[in-house]
Amino acid sequence: MTSQRGTAARDDRLLVVGEALVDIVQSASETRKSPGGSPMNVAVAAARLRIATDAYLSGVGSDDDGTLIRQHLQSAGVSLVGASETISPTSSAHARILADGSASYQFDVSTELPPMRSISPPAILHLGSIGAFVEPGASQALSLLRDLPDAVVTLDPNVRPAIMGDPERARRIVSNIVERADIVKLSDEDASWLYPDMTHAALASFLISEGASLVAITRGAQGCSLYSTLGHLDLRSPRVAVIDTIGAGDTFMAALLARIIHRGWIEILRSRSLSLEMVRDLGTFAARGAAITVSRQGCDPPTAAEMGEWF
Numbered sequence: 001m002t003s004q005r006g007t008a009a010r011d012d013r014l015l016v017v018g019e020a021l022v023d024i025v026q027s028a029s030e031t032r033k034s035p036g037g038s039p040m041n042v043a044v045a046a047a048r049l050r051i052a053t054d055a056y057l058s059g060v061g062s063d064d065d066g067t068l069i070r071q072h073l074q075s076a077g078v079s080l081v082g083a084s085e086t087i088s089p090t091s092s093a094h095a096r097i098l099a100d101g102s103a104s105y106q107f108d109v110s111t112e113l114p115p116m117r118s119i120s121p122p123a124i125l126h127l128g129s130i131g132a133f134v135e136p137g138a139s140q141a142l143s144l145l146r147d148l149p150d151a152v153v154t155l156d157p158n159v160r161p162a163i164m165g166d167p168e169r170a171r172r173i174v175s176n177i178v179e180r181a182d183i184v185k186l187s188d189e190d191a192s193w194l195y196p197d198m199t200h201a202a203l204a205s206f207l208i209s210e211g212a213s214l215v216a217i218t219r220g221a222q223g224c225s226l227y228s229t230l231g232h233l234d235l236r237s238p239r240v241a242v243i244d245t246i247g248a249g250d251t252f253m254a255a256l257l258a259r260i261i262h263r264g265w266i267e268i269l270r271s272r273s274l275s276l277e278m279v280r281d282l283g284t285f286a287a288r289g290a291a292i293t294v295s296r297q298g299c300d301p302p303t304a305a306e307m308g309e310w311f
Contacts, residue, residue: 012261013052015081015122015151016043017141018131019109020057021091022065023246025298028097033065034298035072036093038129038158041247044076045254045289045301051261054079054119056144058137059091059110066090082114097244107163111137123266124257125151129158133173134165142173145180152270154183156253159190167194178210182269185216185253200225204232213272214279216286218252220245226283229272235283238291247299248290254301255289256282 018039025032035044043055055078060066069090073080091109098104111134125148131137132155145153155177157170164170171194178184184207188200195203204215204227215227223236259282260269268274274282285307292302 012124012266013054013120013122014043014046014124014126014257014261015054015056015119015148016040016046016126017056017113017144018058018128019091019111019137020055020060020069021093021107021109022068023093023095023298025095025097025246027244028099032298033068035069036246036299037091037131038156038250039126039131040069040073041250041299041301042126042128042156042254042257043078044072044299045247045251045293046258047076047078048301048303049255049258049262049289049307050304051254051258053077054081054122056081056113056116056119058113058131061088061090063089065092081119082116095246102245105160105162107160109134109163111135113137113140121148122151123261124154126154126156126253126257127177128156128253130160130163132177133157133170134163138173142176145177152183152266153177153181154185154253154257155181156185156249157190157194158187158249159193161193167196170194175210178207178212181212183214183216183256184212185218185249185256187249188217188219188222191217201227201232213269214274214282216252216256216283218249218290220248224252224283224287226279228274228276228279230274230279231276233276233280233283235280235287237287240291240295242294243297245294247301248294250299251293251301252286252290255286259285 020040021037023036047053094106218224
């Protein structure tokens with residue numbers, strides 16, 4: 001079993017699947033370019049928390065933007081798998097930062113996953129966002145679920161209405177993944193777009209009945225709600241000065257996965273027997289990581305050292 005503070009063993013590897021892109025972020029004072037994409041952010045955030053992480057990403061081109069992404073992954077210790085460097089041009093997202101720190105987006109994204117090289121089966125397979133919902137990546141992601149039947153599966157829809165299209169189609173994809181998923185994390189905005197007629201409690205109950213062991217619904221500064229087969233609890237967000245919210249949900253997701261691996265709770269999760277105290281521990285750690293991210297510019301997730309006593 002992996003110790004809480006040690007580096008994860010190879011058997012505890014995380015594989016993140018989805019899109020990588022370059023964020024072109026425009027605020028009132030400046031325009032800046034940085035690596036982004038929800039799945040890639042999850043991979044980087046998990047690696048910074050000492051999780052052995054592989055990333056299988058679409059849209060990493062041989063252009064300058066692709067070089068920026070590969071350098072970003074390498075600096076975090078993330079291994080890029082698949083022949084991603086053959087895809088060009090690199091995907092991009094134009095983000096405008098609003099007065100309250102939130103962001104609106106426009107996308108130019110390819111979701112096609114490159115040919116996969118050989119890889120050790122991961123303990124956890126994470127899917128999310130555009131790469132899991134837009135073809136051809138959506139079908140490729142479902143195929144990967146079949147190819148890795150022993151992996152714990154996690155999903156963060158990270159909804160992008162401008163590119164994901166019809167909510168009914170997106171709900172079908174969620175259902176297909178949740179049949180295999182152990183954790184589903186959604187923001188309150190994701191929940192409202194996907195399931196507008198459901199309360200959070202009803203949605204969580206539905207997802208658990210479909211197969212999930214843990215459902216997390218984040219509500220920004222209002223905190224988060226976590227639901228398991230044994231009940232639910234609400235947690236407040238740590239109070240911080242918000243610079244912007246880019247990458248907050250991705251950091252929450254990554255920190256949740258990192259905590260599970262470092263605590264040695266993969267099999268407990270798989271057996272659907274997480275206690276509420278375990279759920280509280282997971283949610284508190286994840287919320288702390290997200291709070292650090294929103295307190296600084298861009299998606300800049302914390303390292304294990306920056307989590308301090310929380311790690």
